[in-house]
Amino acid sequence: MSNLFDLLVAGLATGAIYALVAVGFTLLWQTSQTINFAQGEFVMLPAFLMLAAMHVGAPFWLAIILGILLSMILLGLAFKLLLVDPMMRHGVLPLAIATMALAIGLKEAVKQFFSAEASPFPSIVPTGDVSILDHAVSLQSIGVLVVAILAVVGLTTLLNRTSLGHQMQAAAQNPTVARIIWVPVERMILLTFLINAFLVALASLLITPIYLAKFSSGEVLGQAAFIAAIVGGFNQVRGAIAGGLLIGVLDNLAAAYVSTQYRAAVPMIFLIAVILFRPQGLLGRAEERTV
Amino acid sequence: MRGFAKPLKIALGLAVIAALIIVPMNFNRYGLFILSQWAVMSIAAMGLNLTLGYAGQVSLAQGAFVGIGAYAAAIMTTHGWPLPAAILVAIALSFAIGWVLGYPALRVQHHYLAFVTLAFSTLAFLVFRNESWLTGGIYGISNIPRPHILGIATNKPLPFYYVCLGSLAIVSLAVWWLIRSPWGRAFMALRENPLRAQSLGIDTRRYTLMAFAIGSALGGVAGALYAPLTQYIDPVPFNLSLSLDLLMMVIVGGAGFYFGPFLGAMIAVLLPEWLRFTEGYYLMLYAVAVMLLLIWSPTGILGILDRYLAERRTKAASALRAVAKSRLETAQ
Numbered sequence: 001m002s003n004l005f006d007l008l009v010a011g012l013a014t015g016a017i018y019a020l021v022a023v024g025f026t027l028l029w030q031t032s033q034t035i036n037f038a039q040g041e042f043v044m045l046p047a048f049l050m051l052a053a054m055h056v057g058a059p060f061w062l063a064i065i066l067g068i069l070l071s072m073i074l075l076g077l078a079f080k081l082l083l084v085d086p087m088m089r090h091g092v093l094p095l096a097i098a099t100m101a102l103a104i105g106l107k108e109a110v111k112q113f114f115s116a117e118a119s120p121f122p123s124i125v126p127t128g129d130v131s132i133l134d135h136a137v138s139l140q141s142i143g144v145l146v147v148a149i150l151a152v153v154g155l156t157t158l159l160n161r162t163s164l165g166h167q168m169q170a171a172a173q174n175p176t177v178a179r180i181i182w183v184p185v186e187r188m189i190l191l192t193f194l195i196n197a198f199l200v201a202l203a204s205l206l207i208t209p210i211y212l213a214k215f216s217s218g219e220v221l222g223q224a225a226f227i228a229a230i231v232g233g234f235n236q237v238r239g240a241i242a243g244g245l246l247i248g249v250l251d252n253l254a255a256a257y258v259s260t261q262y263r264a265a266v267p268m269i270f271l272i273a274v275i276l277f278r279p280q281g282l283l284g285r286a287e288e289r290t291v
Numbered sequence: 292m293r294g295f296a297k298p299l300k301i302a303l304g305l306a307v308i309a310a311l312i313i314v315p316m317n318f319n320r321y322g323l324f325i326l327s328q329w330a331v332m333s334i335a336a337m338g339l340n341l342t343l344g345y346a347g348q349v350s351l352a353q354g355a356f357v358g359i360g361a362y363a364a365a366i367m368t369t370h371g372w373p374l375p376a377a378i379l380v381a382i383a384l385s386f387a388i389g390w391v392l393g394y395p396a397l398r399v400q401h402h403y404l405a406f407v408t409l410a411f412s413t414l415a416f417l418v419f420r421n422e423s424w425l426t427g428g429i430y431g432i433s434n435i436p437r438p439h440i441l442g443i444a445t446n447k448p449l450p451f452y453y454v455c456l457g458s459l460a461i462v463s464l465a466v467w468w469l470i471r472s473p474w475g476r477a478f479m480a481l482r483e484n485p486l487r488a489q490s491l492g493i494d495t496r497r498y499t500l501m502a503f504a505i506g507s508a509l510g511g512v513a514g515a516l517y518a519p520l521t522q523y524i525d526p527v528p529f530n531l532s533l534s535l536d537l538l539m540m541v542i543v544g545g546a547g548f549y550f551g552p553f554l555g556a557m558i559a560v561l562l563p564e565w566l567r568f569t570e571g572y573y574l575m576l577y578a579v580a581v582m583l584l585l586i587w588s589p590t591g592i593l594g595i596l597d598r599y600l601a602e603r604r605t606k607a608a609s610a611l612r613a614v615a616k617s618r619l620e621t622a623q
Contacts, residue, residue: 035402035405037535083582083586086586087585087586087589090589091589092401092402093349093542094542094585094589094590095585096402096405097538097539097542097543097581097585098581098582098585098586100535100538100539101539101577101578101579101581101582101585102578102582104574104575104577104578105574105575105578105579105582108571108572108574108575108578109575111571112571112572112575219531223409223413223531226406226409227406227410230403230406234402261417261420261421262417262421264413264417265413265414265417268410268413268414269410269414271406271407271410272395272407272410272411275395275399275403275406275407276395276398276399276407279398279399279403
C-alpha cells in the first residue's frame, strides 16, 4: 500500500499542474470560444523566457517576474489582439486551426532561437524529502501542490467573491446582457486572456524543473490539459480542476498498474467514455444545442 | 472556379494534367518523392474534405487512417501479396473503422467530436507502436516492395510517381462523381442544417456514418500508397500531428471546395520545401503564413477566389441593372 500512497501524491502533484493549464483553457473557451491548441506550447514557452532572462544575467527571482510579465504580454495580450480578435467572428474551427499553426510556430521558434536539446531548469522548491505518515514525500511534490492550490483558490475567490469576477462571469455567460448592464465585456475578455497567460506561466515554473525545458514538451501537456478540461466539464472552472487532478492520478496509477506501454491510452479511453455518456463533463452543465 | 467559361476551364484542367505528367520527367529523385508525397497527401486530404468540408463533421483522426492503410499495405506486400489487393484491404479496413468512429458523431458534435477523434488518433498510434508482433513496433517495417503494374516494375521514382498520380486521378474522379450524386447533396444538407435534412427525409444517421467511412477509406488509400512510396514505415509519421496537418491542409486550401485539398496539400508539402533555403526558419515561416492566411480568409485560399468571383458577379449584375434601368427611364 505504501506504493499507492506515493503514486497518489505524485499523481495529485502532476494533476494540480494539469488543472492550472486546463482552467486557463476553459476560461478562453467560455469568454471567446477559443479552443487553444497551442495551450501546451503556452506552458513550454515561459520557462524559456525565464531561462533567457537568466542568460543575460538576471537572478532567478527577477527572471521569474520577467518571465511571467513577458508571458502575459506575448501569450495574453498579443495572442488576443493579433490572432483571436481578427478571427473570433469567423467561428470556432478556423481559429482552432490557427492556434495549431501557432503551436508549430512557437515550437520551431524555441528550437531555432534557443536550443533543440532539453535544458535543466532550477526549482523554486528545495529538493529533498519529508516524512509524512512514514512515507518519504518529495518537497517538490508538496511545493507544486501548495502553489497550485493557492492559485486555484485565488482564482475561484476572484471569480466568485469579487465584483470583477462577477463581471467576468457575466461577460462569459451572456455578453449581450452584460453590455446592457454596463459590464466592460471587451476588458473582461482581455482579463481572462491575461489570467490564462499567468496560469500557464505558473504551470511552466512548476513543471519544468521536473520534466526539463524542451521545445516539444508542450505536446503531452497540452493534450493532458484538453482531456482534463473535457472530462471535468468544458464550461466549468471547478470541473477543469477536478478533471486535472483526476487525470493526473489516473495517469500515474495506469503507469503502475496497467502497463507503461499503454498508460497514455487510459486517459484517452476515459475521455471517450465521458464524451459519449456525459458529454457536458463530470461537473459541467449541458450546453444549449444550437441549430 | 465558377465564373470561368467552360471551355477555358477544361483547357486549364488539361494543361495542369499535362504539366503533372510531362514536367516531372527530368526531376531528380527527391523532387519526384516530394511530388508523389503531394499526390498521396492530396488523396488523404480529399477524404477529410468529404467528412469535414462537405458533411461538416470535424475529424482529427485522418492521420490514423493513413497509418492503418500504410500498415495494412506494408504487412501484406512484405508477405507477398500484390499492392492492389492491399489497397482493397486498406479501403475495407479504414471504411469499417471509420464507420464505427462515426457513431460518436451521432451523439456529439463540433469540438466534442474533434476530441473523440483526437483520442482515437492517439490510441491508434499506441497500437502501431506497441503491437510489435504485427507492426514491428518502434523498429517499423522495412523493405516494402513497390508493385508491378501491368508487368512494369515501378521500383524507380518516376514510374512510382505515375502510380501515385494515377491513383490521385481515379480518386479525384470518384469524389467528383460522389459530390454530384444524391449522396453528395445529402452530405451538404447534413452540414448546412441537420434538422432540416432529417425533416426532408434524409437518413442523417446513415449519411453521417457514411461521411466518416468514405472519408476514412480515402485516408486508407493514401496510406496504402505511402508505404511503398517511402518503402519503410514506423509509427512516428502517423502520430497526432499528421491528423492536425491534414486538417490544416483542408482548411488552408478551402474546406468544402473540390480543389481545396489539392491546394492545401501543395502548400503543406511543397511550401516547406521551397522555404528550405531559409534553413531552420522554414517551418516557422510556414506557421506564420498559415496564420496570416486564416486571418485574411478563414475559408482558405479558394475562399479568396470565391469571394473575388462573387464580387465580380454582383458588380457585373448591378452594372447590367443600371444599364437596364437607364434604358427604361429613357424609354418612358
